[in-house]
Amino acid sequence: SHIFKKNEDLTKAWKGKTEQLLKIDEHDFTMRPAFGGPAIPVGVDVQVESLDSISEVDMDFTMTLYLRHYWKDERLSFPSTNNKSRTFDGRLVEKIWVPDVFFVHSKRSFIHDTTTDNIMLRVFPDGHVLYSMRVTVTAMCNMDFSRFPLDSQTCSLELESYAYTDEDLMLYWKNGNESLKTDEKISLSQFLIQKFHTTSRLAFYSSTGWYNRLYINFTLRRHIFFFLLQTYFPATLMVMLSWVSFWIDRRAVPARVSLGITTVLTMSTIITGVNASMPRVSYIKAVDIYLWVSFVFVFLSVLEYAAVNYLTTVQERKERKLRERFSCSCGIPHSKTMMLDGNYSESDANSLAGYTRNQMVPEEEKPEKVVVHLAMSNESNSSRKRGLKGHVGLRIIQNTHAIDKYSRLIFPGTYIVFNLIYWSVFS
Amino acid sequence: SKREIKMRKLDSTKVRPLKSEQLLHIEDHDFALRPGFGGSPIPVGIDVQVESIDSISEVDMDFTMTLYLRHYWKDERLSFRSNKNKSMTFDGRLIKKIWVPDVFFVHSKRSFIHDTTVENIMLRVYPDGNVLFSLRITVSAMCFMDFSRFPLDTQNCSLELESYAYNEDDLMLYWKHGNKSLSTDEHISLSQFFIEEFSASSGLAFYSSTGWYNRLFINFALRRHIFFFVLQSYFPAMLMVMLSWVSFWIDRRAVPARVSLGITTVLTMSTIMTGVSASMPQVSYIKAVDVYLWISFLFVFLSVIEYAAVNYLTTIEERKQLKKRGKASGMYSMDAVQAMAFDGCFHDTDVDMDLTPFPEPCEENETRTSQTNISNADTPRLRRKRSLKGNVGRIILQNNHVIDTYSRIIFPSVYIVFNFFYWGLYM
Numbered sequence: 001s002h003i004f005k006k007n008e009d010l011t012k013a014w015k016g017k018t019e020q021l022l023k024i025d026e027h028d029f030t031m032r033p034a035f036g037g038p039a040i041p042v043g044v045d046v047q048v049e050s051l052d053s054i055s056e057v058d059m060d061f062t063m064t065l066y067l068r069h070y071w072k073d074e075r076l077s078f079p080s081t082n083n084k085s086r087t088f089d090g091r092l093v094e095k096i097w098v099p100d101v102f103f104v105h106s107k108r109s110f111i112h113d114t115t116t117d118n119i120m121l122r123v124f125p126d127g128h129v130l131y132s133m134r135v136t137v138t139a140m141c142n143m144d145f146s147r148f149p150l151d152s153q154t155c156s157l158e159l160e161s162y163a164y165t166d167e168d169l170m171l172y173w174k175n176g177n178e179s180l181k182t183d184e185k186i187s188l189s190q191f192l193i194q195k196f197h198t199t200s201r202l203a204f205y206s207s208t209g210w211y212n213r214l215y216i217n218f219t220l221r222r223h224i225f226f227f228l229l230q231t232y233f234p235a236t237l238m239v240m241l242s243w244v245s246f247w248i249d250r251r252a253v254p255a256r257v258s259l260g261i262t263t264v265l266t267m268s269t270i271i272t273g274v275n276a277s278m279p280r281v282s283y284i285k286a287v288d289i290y291l292w293v294s295f296v297f298v299f300l301s302v303l304e305y306a307a308v309n310y311l312t313t314v315q316e317r318k319e320r321k322l323r324e325r326f327s328c329s330c331g332i333p334h335s336k337t338m339m340l341d342g343n344y345s346e347s348d349a350n351s352l353a354g355y356t357r358n359q360m361v362p363e364e365e366k367p368e369k370v371v372v373h374l375a376m377s378n379e380s381n382s383s384r385k386r387g388l389k390g391h392v393g394l395r396i397i398q399n400t401h402a403i404d405k406y407s408r409l410i411f412p413g414t415y416i417v418f419n420l421i422y423w424s425v426f427s
Numbered sequence: 428s429k430r431e432i433k434m435r436k437l438d439s440t441k442v443r444p445l446k447s448e449q450l451l452h453i454e455d456h457d458f459a460l461r462p463g464f465g466g467s468p469i470p471v472g473i474d475v476q477v478e479s480i481d482s483i484s485e486v487d488m489d490f491t492m493t494l495y496l497r498h499y500w501k502d503e504r505l506s507f508r509s510n511k512n513k514s515m516t517f518d519g520r521l522i523k524k525i526w527v528p529d530v531f532f533v534h535s536k537r538s539f540i541h542d543t544t545v546e547n548i549m550l551r552v553y554p555d556g557n558v559l560f561s562l563r564i565t566v567s568a569m570c571f572m573d574f575s576r577f578p579l580d581t582q583n584c585s586l587e588l589e590s591y592a593y594n595e596d597d598l599m600l601y602w603k604h605g606n607k608s609l610s611t612d613e614h615i616s617l618s619q620f621f622i623e624e625f626s627a628s629s630g631l632a633f634y635s636s637t638g639w640y641n642r643l644f645i646n647f648a649l650r651r652h653i654f655f656f657v658l659q660s661y662f663p664a665m666l667m668v669m670l671s672w673v674s675f676w677i678d679r680r681a682v683p684a685r686v687s688l689g690i691t692t693v694l695t696m697s698t699i700m701t702g703v704s705a706s707m708p709q710v711s712y713i714k715a716v717d718v719y720l721w722i723s724f725l726f727v728f729l730s731v732i733e734y735a736a737v738n739y740l741t742t743i744e745e746r747k748q749l750k751k752r753g754k755a756s757g758m759y760s761m762d763a764v765q766a767m768a769f770d771g772c773f774h775d776t777d778v779d780m781d782l783t784p785f786p787e788p789c790e791e792n793e794t795r796t797s798q799t800n801i802s803n804a805d806t807p808r809l810r811r812k813r814s815l816k817g818n819v820g821r822i823i824l825q826n827n828h829v830i831d832t833y834s835r836i837i838f839p840s841v842y843i844v845f846n847f848f849y850w851g852l853y854m
Contacts, residue, residue, distance in 0.1 A: 028447050028448075029518055029520065030448075030517045030518040030521045031446055031447050031517065031518070032516075032518075035446075036515070058481075058482065067544065097518060098544075098545065099544075100518070100519060100545045100546075100547075100548075101544050101545075102543060102544065102545075102547045102563065103543060104478075105478060105479060105493075106541065106543070107481060107565065108565075109541065109543035110542075110543060111543060111544065133544060135543055135544065137543065140479055140481075142614060142616070162547045162548070162549055162561075162563065163516050163517075163518075163519065163549035163550065163561075164516055165516075168516055205476065205495075207474050207476070207497055207559075207561075208497075208549070208551075208561065253677065253678065253681035253683075253684040254681060254683030254684040254687065256684070257677065257681070257685070257687060257688050258683075258684065258687045258688075261670065261687065261691045261692070262691065264666075264670060264691075264695070265691055265694065265695050268663055268667075268695050268699070269698070271659075271663070272659075272698070272702050275655075275658075275659055280618060280619040280652075280656075281618045281619070281652075281654075281655060282618070282619070282621075282652030282654045283654065284658070288658060292658075295666075299666060299670070302670060302673060303673060306673040306676045306677060309676070309677045309678055309681070310676045310677070310678075312678075313678045
């Protein structure tokens with residue numbers, strides 16, 4: 001009678017049917033199958049759902065994948081007539097042993113848990129287990145930006161067991177190279193995903209031994225169109241705009257100076273804009289080369305006009321001194337003296353066509369005028385002769401706008417050559 | 428009575444102990460008591476493998492590091508009989524039932540143990556009771572940074588480990604292999620810094636309320652790569668200063684040109700300075716890059732002031748000459764300089780100008796100048812006579828471009844000297 005009553009008020013929880021089926025009571029989840037014996041082989045299968053983002057600044061990528069483990073645990077075998085697998089709730093994972101795979105070099109990761117933990121546990125009657133979960137992982141990827149934005153990055157996600165060395169747990173790709181599958185629609189806005197493939201290796205830790213490591217490798221090729229539109233095209237337009245300055249009259253000083261300086265300012269703004277979204281690397285990137293060479297072109301166009309202006313001023317001062325020496329200015333009207341500067345054609349300087357226009361000239365100066373004028377014509381002749389004697393500088397001063405003429409050809413020619421070299425090297 | 432005892436054993440409410448628990452005598456193991464409780468302090472060896480330094484943030488003054496943290500200690504309560512003397516690896520969930528050291532990171536802001544796919548924990552027990560306990564942790568810790576030499580600076584940061592509860596009478600924390608306890612992955616690298624050295628050190632920390640604690644330090648020095656800042660800040664600033672010197676070579680009569688050149692370079696310098704401060708903490712001292720940018724700004728500013736002086740003195744000179752000549756009927760005989768300033772056209776000699784608000788195009792002005800030949804002939808002579816009287820002040824006024832001539836030499840040489848001082852001092 002005593003005993004009978006004690007049996008009825010059992011305080012122990014009624015065992016769940018699963019636990020009876022899989023003998024969870026006797027299953028020690030802290031010990032791996034074949035504990036103390038040979039290594040247990042665990043097959044891995046991955047289906048990549050999406051590549052969420054690639055970050056240049058952080059040098060990492062975020063991937064969502066279905067990770068499936070296959071192993072055999074005889075402690076979980078159960079009798080069955082039709083040899084079909086049984087699917088259990090994910091919460092049973094807490095009570096059995098599962099492989100402790102982790103992602104090496106991952107920064108953040110989590111198992112999705114909406115609406116419940118995204119975990120699947122399927123046990124076959126002979127003890128084979130299929131354990132699947134949906135994981136999002138952010139992992140490091142060393143990127144090399146020396147050819148940015150014409151670059152290709154190779155990243156890899158690494159799986160390894162945390163505690164068990166290769167003597168305890170052998171991690172392998174279940175179907176070799178076919179173990180990695182991707183959703184059809186997987187695509188990134190900025191990159192073209194070239195290929196996904198799997199490899200495996202052994203990794204050595206000096207304190208803890210050799211571990212099996214599985215790799216998911218993929219190569220990404222960047223789409224250049226965005227950078228063409230955002231960076232290359234504006235830079236090229238700015239350089240072309242700076243060439244407009246060579247076609248404007250050199251007497252229009254404010255115009256040419258402000259054209260030059262505003263293109264420099266715009267190039268500076270474009271350069272700052274590119275570096276805002278880039279990591280601060282210690283080497284030069286392909287886009288930096290293009291922008292800085294363009295900047296140098298624009299800068300040189302400003303310097304070119306400074307040279308033109310300076311030489312024009314020098315020449316003008318010389319002409320003035322020349323005119324002051326023959327102080328009457330020879331009755332040549334100012335419109336004609338203007339021509340002496342070389343602004344228009346120089347042919348009129350030797351003519352006496354405008355000589356008779358002036359009536360204000362005092363009488364006594366007339367003979368001097370003729371003499372002086374002839375002397376002036378000699379002067380201009382001899383100045384040309386002086387040029388022929390090797391005073392190259394003087395000839396260039398007289399034809400200052402020759403610098404402009406040459407620049408109109410040299411600047412575009414050099415820029416086109418640079419472009420040909422650049423695109424053939426980096427493409 | 429004997430029968431009663433037997434029945435009680437059958438309906439035991441206690442869960443049957445797991446095999447590992449039987450192996451390690453978990454039932455008798457009180458995880459609240461440290462090994463050697465009440466006796467001498469237990470020595471706990473520490474070994475660290477740094478996986479990566481994820482990021483260094485100047486604004487927050489912290490760094491983020493991912494590392495494998497391994498603890499080694501001896502707990503005789505966990506010893507078990509074994510004929511092979513090999514260690515046994517257990518599932519990470521077993522640590523909830525045994526005593527583990529309570530190491531924490533002093534001055535850390537955020538940290539977490541990675542938990543995908545399971546908690547990244549390894550527990551390995553040797554037959555004699557030695558335990559190896561390994562974790563994979565990401566920790567963000569404070570690092571006090573000194574930016575007075577930014578970006579030519581070197582930062583020293585350290586990660587500090589300490590036991591939270593046990594002072595040195597209870598737990599002795601030490602580096603397991605001395606200086607070699609700290610190892611790093613081969614690929615460890617940062618984009619912006621060069622990692623100079625990793626070193627391990629230890630010390631004692633005193634808390635007035637709780638006593639002396641062992642503290643272990645992971646020290647590393649980071650040297651910043653300057654290339655990015657040379658490209659982003661120093662080089663544009665230098666180019667802007669050089670561009671401001673171009674103004675000294677342009678004819679002083681080109682007022683709009685020189686003013687817009689000067690003011691646009693000031694604007695670009697201002698933009699560069701704002702760009703640098705955007706990604707920096709707001710410190711109360713001056714940084715090396717600030718010194719450079721502000722002095723370059725000063726140079727550019729002075730070039731604008733220089734032209735204002737030149738223009739002002741030119742105007743004074745013109746006003747004096749205007750007073751001497753008196754006013755002609757409705758038309759002003761103006762020197763070429765003032766005429767140029769007025770309508771922006773090139774004038775080589777003195778002209779008569781109709782000072783209407785909207786000047787006519789350049790050619791018509793020149794034809795009108797044919798009336799004033801006589802006065803032009805005299806003025807050069809008069810000008811020279813006045814200068815021979817020895818009025819030094821007036822010589823400077825008359826040859827205003829002397830300021831320009833000196834500036835062309837002074838500004839570049841002072842800037843080059845400044846550069847020598849700056850780079851010699853900071854490098």
